[in-house]
Amino acid sequence: MRLSSPLSVDDAGASMLPTPGARAATEPPSATVRSPWRRVLGVVGPYVALTKPRVIELLLVTTVPTMILAERGLPSLWLVLATLVGGAAAAGSANVLNCYIDRDIDQVMNRTKRRPIVTGEVSPRAALVFGLVLGVVSLTWLWFFVNPASSMLTAVAILIYVVGYTMILKRRTPQNIVWGGAAGCMPVLIGWSAVTGGVGWAAVLLFGVIFFWTPPHYWPLSMKFRGDYARAGVPMLPVVAKDTKVAREMIAYTLAMIACTLLLVPVAHMTWVYAVLATGLGGWFLWSCIGLLRRAQDPEHPKLKAMSVFHASITYLTLLSVAIAVDVFLPL
Structure with a gap:
């Protein structure tokens, strides 16, 4: 808290401006204890951000x-x-x-x-x-x-x-x-x-889901920031390849991802509820990737809107994870 410089009483005994101590005493307690916390956050915050x-x-x-x-x-x-x-x-x-x-x-x-x-x-x-x-x-x-x-x-x-x-x-x-x-x-x-204590086949399939999900999740972000990656000399696929090629590869990885989610049904003994949800969510995300390809193929389209696919990928994975957790408690 920044305080004003102390002022003394004038010779005529007129009204005296508050000294720092007096001013601090009139402020609410929260104002005097907030500063140390801010200092702590100022030190800890950057490390958390890393x-x-x-x-x-x-x-x-x-x-x-x-x-x-x-x-x-x-x-x-x-x-x-x-x-x-x-x-x-x-x-x-x-x-x-x-x-x-x-x-x-x-x-x-x-x-x-x-x-x-x-x-x-x-x-x-x-x-x-x-x-x-x-x-x-x-x-x-x-x-x-x-x-x-x-x-x-x-x-x-x-x-x-x-x-x-x-x-x-x-x-x-x-x-x-x-x-x-x-x-x-x-x-x-x-x-x-x-x-x-070990790794099973269901875990391997879940690994496959995330593995094939990662490219269609991250490449749209790379499309948006391709200029950044180009300046930094990082050869992300959207930097070195046409948008149509990137979108086609995203579709291929998404299809492989959907296959892994459906193979989980017999391997992990999932119910028909999960099967329906996994199919519906997979189809929705696949359609968003197809939409990206269609926009990439259209020279009249001003923007790819790649970030919509990026956000859709996060929504997809979150909802699929919820479906897996909930399905365990449903009768076969």
């Missing part, structure tokens, strides 16, 4: 339904919380290390130039230490409070994202997000192993 909370949220959306399916009911609340805490910390670690490695790219992209390392709110060294410590803590937490299998799978996920995607694939191939996106598929394996 973990990319919205990305973590999307990853965790698939974890809980997977655990419910593996348990064929509600797992213990402690196991769910322990898995989510460990998974969130691990994903945060991978995201922080991604920001550290990609800081040269982030500073030339409009979409990422406000990230804390670029703005100087967090130094590269501090970010590196934070990311590594967060990773070690997450793996240790999962090892002791969930099980060793989940911890080891989480370590694989971090390595795929940080080394496989960020350090090797991202700057070298247009298929970077396809193979690097495998890291985003790992939460379903981690959630399954948290309940069963």
Whole structure:
């Protein structure tokens, strides 16, 4: 709180302006205690931003339904919380290390130039230490409070994202997000192993759902920010290929994704309710990808509206996850 300079009484004994102490005494208590919290948030906030909370949220959306399916009911609340805490910390670690490695790219992209390392709110060294410590803590937490299998799978996920995607694939191939996106598929394996101690065929199919979902989810975002990626020298597919080619590949991946969701019916003993919902949701998302292709083929159309497909992909995955969780409690 900024206070005015102290003023003394004038010689004539006229009215005296309040001193800083007097002014603080007249203000409500909340005004005097808010500043320390703001200072704390000012320090903690940039570190939280480096973990990319919205990305973590999307990853965790698939974890809980997977655990419910593996348990064929509600797992213990402690196991769910322990898995989510460990998974969130691990994903945060991978995201922080991604920001550290990609800081040269982030500073030339409009979409990422406000990230804390670029703005100087967090130094590269501090970010590196934070990311590594967060990773070690997450793996240790999962090892002791969930099980060793989940911890080891989480370590694989971090390595795929940080080394496989960020350090090797991202700057070298247009298929970077396809193979690097495998890291985003790992939460379903981690959630399954948290309940069963291993990995089953249903978990493999759920991995396939996320794997084939990732390109049609991320490429529309790359279409919108293709200028950013081009300036940064990142060969995302929408940067190096025509929109029609990108849209066709999105359709192919979506069809493979739908196939995995339907194979889940016999493998995981899902009901007809899930089968209908999975078919309907898959058809809806497929139609949005087809619409993107039709707009790409139309030279008269001013905009692709790629972001509508991006948002549709998030809605699709969220509703499919809800359908999986709810279906467990329905009679066969």
